[in-house]
Amino acid sequence: MKDKIAIPKTTIERLPLYYRCLSKLDRLDVEVISSKELGDRIGVPSTQVRKDLSYYGEFGRRGVGYEVKSLLRQLERILGLDSYWPIVLIGAGNLGRALVNYEGFRRLGLEIKAVLDTDLNKIGNRISNIEVESFKNLDEIVIKHKIQMGIIAVPAVFAQEVADQLVNVGVKAIWNFAPTRIVIPDEVKVKNEDLSVGIVGLVYHLARLD
Amino acid sequence: MKDKIAIPKTTIERLPLYYRCLSKLDRLDVEVISSKELGDRIGVPSTQVRKDLSYYGEFGRRGVGYEVKSLLRQLERILGLDSYWPIVLIGAGNLGRALVNYEGFRRLGLEIKAVLDTDLNKIGNRISNIEVESFKNLDEIVIKHKIQMGIIAVPAVFAQEVADQLVNVGVKAIWNFAPTRIVIPDEVKVKNEDLSVGIVGLVYHLARLD
DNA sequence: TAGATTGTTAATCGATTAACAATC
DNA sequence: TAGATTGTTAATCGATTAACAATC
Numbered sequence: 482m483k484d485k486i487a488i489p490k491t492t493i494e495r496l497p498l499y500y501r502c503l504s505k506l507d508r509l510d511v512e513v514i515s516s517k518e519l520g521d522r523i524g525v526p527s528t529q530v531r532k533d534l535s536y537y538g539e540f541g542r543r544g545v546g547y548e549v550k551s552l553l554r555q556l557e558r559i560l561g562l563d564s565y566w567p568i569v570l571i572g573a574g575n576l577g578r579a580l581v582n583y584e585g586f587r588r589l590g591l592e593i594k595a596v597l598d599t600d601l602n603k604i605g606n607r608i609s610n611i612e613v614e615s616f617k618n619l620d621e622i623v624i625k626h627k628i629q630m631g632i633i634a635v636p637a638v639f640a641q642e643v644a645d646q647l648v649n650v651g652v653k654a655i656w657n658f659a660p661t662r663i664v665i666p667d668e669v670k671v672k673n674e675d676l677s678v679g680i681v682g683l684v685y686h687l688a689r690l691d
Numbered sequence: 692m693k694d695k696i697a698i699p700k701t702t703i704e705r706l707p708l709y710y711r712c713l714s715k716l717d718r719l720d721v722e723v724i725s726s727k728e729l730g731d732r733i734g735v736p737s738t739q740v741r742k743d744l745s746y747y748g749e750f751g752r753r754g755v756g757y758e759v760k761s762l763l764r765q766l767e768r769i770l771g772l773d774s775y776w777p778i779v780l781i782g783a784g785n786l787g788r789a790l791v792n793y794e795g796f797r798r799l800g801l802e803i804k805a806v807l808d809t810d811l812n813k814i815g816n817r818i819s820n821i822e823v824e825s826f827k828n829l830d831e832i833v834i835k836h837k838i839q840m841g842i843i844a845v846p847a848v849f850a851q852e853v854a855d856q857l858v859n860v861g862v863k864a865i866w867n868f869a870p871t872r873i874v875i876p877d878e879v880k881v882k883n884e885d886l887s888v889g890i891v892g893l894v895y896h897l898a899r900l901d
Numbered sequence: 902t903a904g905a906t907t908g909t910t911a912a913t914c915g916a917t918t919a920a921c922a923a924t925c
Numbered sequence: 926t927a928g929a930t931t932g933t934t935a936a937t938c939g940a941t942t943a944a945c946a947a948t949c
Contacts, residue, residue: 688771
């Protein structure tokens with residue numbers, strides 16, 4: 482096991498892919514898998530799989546491969562999915578509703594505990610089994626549920642204001658879906674999930690097809 | 692202007708960020724901007740801005756900077772946003788509805804022309820001003836609107852089947868929101884927008900906070 | 902002219918991959 | 926043992942950044 486050597490960002494980004502693939506293999510009762518097979522399913526070479534995992538320990542058996550259940554547990558620990566991370570979502574619009582019901586989250590053991598909005602027409606509505614509450618109650622809700630992660634799903638113009646408030650009440654990680662850059666202290670982690678960036682990449686490709 | 696040298700993937704991913712930033716500057720009537728100022732707003736060094744743009748031409752004036760309107764037009768052309776790219780969306784669930792109404796698209800001049808689903812309860816419903824049609828009509832809809840791009844917003848188990856059909860009818864770019872890898876011929880471009888990957892990165896960070 | 906800023910080269914940095922000894 | 930596959934080193938590849946001549 483290596484230590485003190487910086488782990489490449491790209492490695493960290495691949496870990497959830499390994500995790501998801503192994504979950505699926507486990508559900509199919511596959512017991513052992515080689516770095517070659519695992520890599521093929523994800524679209525990376527076997528050396529990359531081995532190198533990525535080697536940053537965290539030695540999880541395989543030479544001449545054999547990786548035991549699916551055991552590697553899955555290791556990745557769960559590495560990714561932090563063995564702990565409980567309640568989430569607050571700001572914005573009860575279409576996107577907010579979609580995220581509450583997103584199948585990918587439950588699979589990871591992640592749960593949106595509260596949905597907040599400023600729109601009086603939305604407060605009190607139910608999304609799935611969660612009642613939309615007033616954004617004014619952010620502080621007490623974050624304390625009550627011991628929340629450290631917030632999702633911003635509001636129009637771009639409000640995103641910075643919401644981000645500031647989240648930081649104020651002590652949230653440590655923000656997932657921002659508004660198509661705008663938010664400015665945040667360094668100690669808070671932000672992931673900008675900007676959907677327009679993705680589609681522009683596809684258009685770029687289409688525009689160059691012939 | 693360079694030619695024949697491969698343009699880094701990372702450069703292409705930054706182009707939409709420049710585009711968006713310049714749109715905003717233009718709306719604010721800013722006329723000229725330096726690579727330094729532009730970079731600061733996006734969070735990259737000025738050298739990176741200049742290098743990225745240099746792959747496509749010489750757009751600035753030494754000692755002065757970049758003329759916002761002119762650079763914006765150049766980027767529009769480079770990204771292919773000066774053409775018309777009608778889109779078909781498969782899946783009229785929460786996520787599909789969110790995408791139809793996503794503010795980022797219209798800004799880019801992109802438009803979802805048709806929404807399809809297999810669920811009889813959803814066919815005939817309206818999302819914004821689009822009527823949900825049967826997935827069985829995919830072929831004729833793609834031909835009618837000359838569609839080259841498809842968005843998959845269905846549950847993971849159906850994603851591959853939908854992708855196959857999209858390829859069959861001649862779609863050339865696919866944006867996949869289902870949390871699963873889809874297998875597609877090389878000549879069709881796929882962008883996997885896997886939301887679980889993003890949130891796992893944040894959890895990874897939270898789990899290492901202290 | 903003096904100050905500012907581009908476009909580009911070359912150096913640096915970081916990530917991927919080939920190769921192979923270790924070992925099941 | 927022979928065959929398979931890991932974990933790791935070293936080589937390669939690709940992206941970022943520092944430095945600076947060109948020039949507005």
